[in-house]
Structures are given as structure tokens and as C-alpha cells.
Amino acid sequence: MSFFLIKMDFKGRDIISIRDFSKKEIDHILNYANKMIPYAKGKKYEAKLKGKVLSSLFFEPSTRTRLSFETAMNRLGGRVIGFADPSGTSQKKGESLADTIRMANSYSDAIVIRHHQEGAARLAAEFADVPVVNAGDGAGHHPTQCLLDLFTIRAEKKGIKNKNIVLVGDLKYGRTVHSLAHALALYGAQLTFVSPVTLKMPIEVINDCKELGVEPLQTVSLDKAVKEADVLYVTRIQKERFPDPGEYNRVVGSYKINIELLKEAKKNIIVMHPLPRVTEIDPEVDKTPHAIYFKQAFNGVPVRMALLSLILGGKL
Amino acid sequence: MKELKIPLIKNGSVIDHITSGNAVKVLHILGIPKGTSSVVSVAMNVNSKMGKKDIVKVENRELDPQEVDKIALIAPKATINIIRNYKVAKKHKVELPDEVIGLLSCSNPTCVSNAKEPVKSRFMVVCKDPPKIKCYYCEREPEDIADRII
Numbered sequence: 001m002s003f004f005l006i007k008m009d010f011k012g013r014d015i016i017s018i019r020d021f022s023k024k025e026i027d028h029i030l031n032y033a034n035k036m037i038p039y040a041k042g043k044k045y046e047a048k049l050k051g052k053v054l055s056s057l058f059f060e061p062s063t064r065t066r067l068s069f070e071t072a073m074n075r076l077g078g079r080v081i082g083f084a085d086p087s088g089t090s091q092k093k094g095e096s097l098a099d100t101i102r103m104a105n106s107y108s109d110a111i112v113i114r115h116h117q118e119g120a121a122r123l124a125a126e127f128a129d130v131p132v133v134n135a136g137d138g139a140g141h142h143p144t145q146c147l148l149d150l151f152t153i154r155a156e157k158k159g160i161k162n163k164n165i166v167l168v169g170d171l172k173y174g175r176t177v178h179s180l181a182h183a184l185a186l187y188g189a190q191l192t193f194v195s196p197v198t199l200k201m202p203i204e205v206i207n208d209c210k211e212l213g214v215e216p217l218q219t220v221s222l223d224k225a226v227k228e229a230d231v232l233y234v235t236r237i238q239k240e241r242f243p244d245p246g247e248y249n250r251v252v253g254s255y256k257i258n259i260e261l262l263k264e265a266k267k268n269i270i271v272m273h274p275l276p277r278v279t280e281i282d283p284e285v286d287k288t289p290h291a292i293y294f295k296q297a298f299n300g301v302p303v304r305m306a307l308l309s310l311i312l313g314g315k316l
Numbered sequence: 317m318k319e320l321k322i323p324l325i326k327n328g329s330v331i332d333h334i335t336s337g338n339a340v341k342v343l344h345i346l347g348i349p350k351g352t353s354s355v356v357s358v359a360m361n362v363n364s365k366m367g368k369k370d371i372v373k374v375e376n377r378e379l380d381p382q383e384v385d386k387i388a389l390i391a392p393k394a395t396i397n398i399i400r401n402y403k404v405a406k407k408h409k410v411e412l413p414d415e416v417i418g419l420l421s422c423s424n425p426t427c428v429s430n431a432k433e434p435v436k437s438r439f440m441v442v443c444k445d446p447p448k449i450k451c452y453y454c455e456r457e458p459e460d461i462a463d464r465i466i
């Protein structure tokens with residue numbers, strides 16, 4: 001099968017941060033993911049990862065990321081071990097993350113990890129010989145979410161360069177938007193960051209975009225920003241990331257995406273969200289053609305199938 | 317020969333060209349005066365061709381390379397002179413390596429390097445002068461490097 005021919009060698013490679021990848025490499029993954037769609041939908045089947053075992057270590061709650069990794073592995077004929085809740089593991093007895101990783105390393109061919117501490121996946125990669133995939137490390141990185149977001153924008157808007165992309169919500173603690181801002185700048189998108197003053201995009205991310213030749217606009221006003229947007233990427237104000245509950249209460253509910261707001265936007269604007277959403281998108285928006293977030297969530301499967309195939313060297 | 321503000325030492329180390337005002341931080345990095353009985357002389361805001369500088373002289377103690385690395389974090393232009401019998405036996409300008417391992421703690425309380433894991437802190441040097449570093453694990457850049465020295 002021609003689409004299984006791999007031109008770049010990803011075998012054994014850790015997927016920790018989107019910053020570890022060149023644009024050419026990202027393109028390769030996205031192109032490969034595109035060809036995975038019929039397999040992700042179960043319309044075609046190839047047990048190319050038969051005999052391979054994936055450790056799925058989720059120290060923090062997850063619905064989409066964990067299930068889509070498991071689906072990706074199953075769709076390719078592989079098996080998954082692991083946990084969705086660390087309370088049933090030796091971590092409760094005080095075991096270090098390093099030792100947990102050593103064990104998973106000896107039981108499986110690849111490790112997917114989500115952890116509440118920043119840098120956890122990079123640490124895991126130090127203690128594992130098998131490839132490690134970061135499924136979110138605290139407020140750090142979430143590279144596979146970033147890849148599926150790029151995949152979605154590329155598919156829906158027929159490209160990323162020069163598209164006007166508005167990121168709105170918690171830009172300070174939201175790991176998704178940090179990775180995404182970098183990647184979008186890499187592709188030459190026009191960026192606007194909308195957030196409450198206390199949840200502004202970190203200066204490191206702004207500087208990173210500038211180094212890539214993109215000067216992001218920053219504002220607190222969504223009404224203005226939405227008018228020119230091709231893509232509206234909404235994020236949840238994440239209660240669990242706030243060191244101070246008072247700070248959370250002051251900003252929660254700052255932005256609400258509803259039909260009224262979208263009337264002011266371009267007709268073909270798409271609304272994306274990494275999910276879960278709480279109150280930031282009115283359920284009425286779900287029925288409109290602007291709502292892409294459920295399709296976006298599905299795209300996690302082909303993208304993760306592509307990644308797993310590549311890092312497991314799937315001679316696919 | 318130009319007269320020195322502080323006396324020559326017979327044996328030990330002279331740290332010259334310390335960024336003006338940073339001598340006390342250098343002493344902190346070296347763990348002085350705790351744990352040493354060496355005589356230490358400090359001169360601050362000394363005039364030199366390149367403007368004001370600080371100088372530290374530590375008698376009977378030769379700095380080891382790890383200590384030199386630590387100093388480079390806050391005094392990137394410093395030079396270390398090892399003195400033996402009143403003569404300069406060794407002299408070199410400090411320079412930050414590309415990585416600094418085990419010398420600083422990360423400023424991010426939720427960085428995995430601050431958890432009880434069997435790893436030393438690790439920082440990538442983004443800029444050598446003025447020193448700018450980034451945590452290898454969480455990628456946070458500490459604002460005040462001197463405050464992060466272990």
C-alpha cells in the first residue's frame with residue numbers, strides 16, 4: 001500500500017513538544033494522517049501494529065486524548081495497557097514517575113503519558129528506551145492536540161498561511177494554545193490573542209511567534225477580533241490550573257460564543273475548541289456549520305494513528 | 317605597578333571583573349562565609365578601564381570548575397586567577413557551558429524537576445551574556461537567576 005511508505009524516519013522518536021518538529025516533518029505527519037481517515041472510521045482495516053503494545057499512562061483525567069489514542073492503536077491491530085486514574089497504581093504508595101516509566105518501558109513498545117507536572121514527558125523520555133508521546137504535561141505541551149488542530153484547520157480552510165486565526169480564552173495556563181501559537185506562526189498564519197488581562201499569552205510565546213516572523217495582535221475585545229477571523233479557536237478557562245481560586249472566579253465566563261456573536265463574523269468562519277467545553281460555547285452553535293469542534297475531536301484518531309505508526313516504525 | 321585597594325594574597329583565588337554590585341551574590345554562590353575560615357576580601361565599585369567592577373579575593377581556596385560555572389551565571393565577564401605563592405598560576409575567563417546541570421532549581425513550582433524524581437535540575441543556556449537560561453523540562457525562563465542557585 002503506497003500510503004504506508006515512510007519517507008522520513010520517525011521510528012523510536014519521542015513526541016514531546018511541537019517545537020521539536022520542522023514544518024516539513026509536521027506536513028509529513030499531517031499528510032500521512034489524511035490517508036488514515038478511512039482506517040480511523042473503520043471502513044478499511046490493516047493490522048499493521050499487531051503484536052505491539054502501547055502503555056497509556058494517564059495521571060490526569062482525559063476523555064478524547066486517551067480514548068482516541070486507544071482507538072488509534074486498536075484500529076491498527078495493536079493492544080493497550082495502562083490506567084486512566086493513578087489512584088490504583090503504586091504512585092499512591094509513593095513510587096516516583098521515573099520508576100513507573102521504567103516499568104512501562106519494560107512492558108510495552110511505546111508510552112503515552114499525561115501528567116499534571118510540566119516537563120513530565122521529557123523526564124519520562126529520559127527513563128524510557130521506547131518512544132514517549134506527551135499527551136499533556138500540566139500547563140506545558142500537548143503536541144498531538146496541536147497536530148490535530150493543524151490538521152483540522154488545513155482541511156477546513158484549505159491551508160494555514162495568511163489565515164486570520166483568533167485564539168480566545170485562557171491563554172496563560174492553556175497548554176494547547178501555547179503549542180498551537182508556535183505551530184501557526186511556523187505556517188505563517190495571522191494571529192490574534194484574545195484574553196482577560198490576567199490570562200494573557202506568556203511573553204515567551206509572543207517572542208517565539210515574533211522570531212518566526214509573525215507579530216500577534218493582543219486584545220481583550222472579542223467582538224472586534226471575531227469580525228476578521230477565519231478561525232475562532234476557543235479554550236476553556238481551566239479551573240484546575242489556577243493557583244488562586246479567587247483569580248479563577250474573576251475571569252470565568254469572560255467570553256461566550258453564541259449565534260449573535262457569530263452574526264458579526266465572516267460567513268465561513270469556523271469555531272474550534274479542544275474540548276471539554278463548559279459554558280464558553282453556547283450549545284446552539286453546535287447546529288451551525290461554524291461548529292467544527294466535534295469533527296476536530298474525531299481528527300485525533302487519524303492523526304494519532306499516523307503518529308503511532310510512524311514512531312513504532314510500522315513498516316506500514 | 318598600580319597600587320591595589322586590597323592586599324595581595326599568597327595563595328587562593330581572585331575573582332576579578334565581577335559585574336559591579338554582584339560581589340555579595342558571588343560570595344553567596346561560593347557559600348562564603350559559611351563553611352570556610354578563609355580570609356575573604358571584597359572590593360566593590362572599583363574603577364577600571366571597562367568601568368566599575370567588583371573584586372573578591374579568597375585566601376587558601378582554589379575554585380573548582382563547578383564553582384566557576386556558578387559564578388558565570390551572575391558575573392559573565394568575571395576572570396578567575398588562581399594564586400600560588402603570590403603569583404598567578406592559572407587565569408581564565410569564566411564562560412557558561414551550553415547546559416547547567418544541578419546548580420539551580422526551577423522557578424516553576426509545578427516543574428517535574430522540583431518533584432521527588434531522581435534527576436538533577438537542567439537548564440539550557442539561551443544567552444551567555446547577559447546570562448539567560450531555560451529549564452530543560454518545563455522550558456520556563458527564571459527571571460532572577462541568582463535567586464535560583466541551590
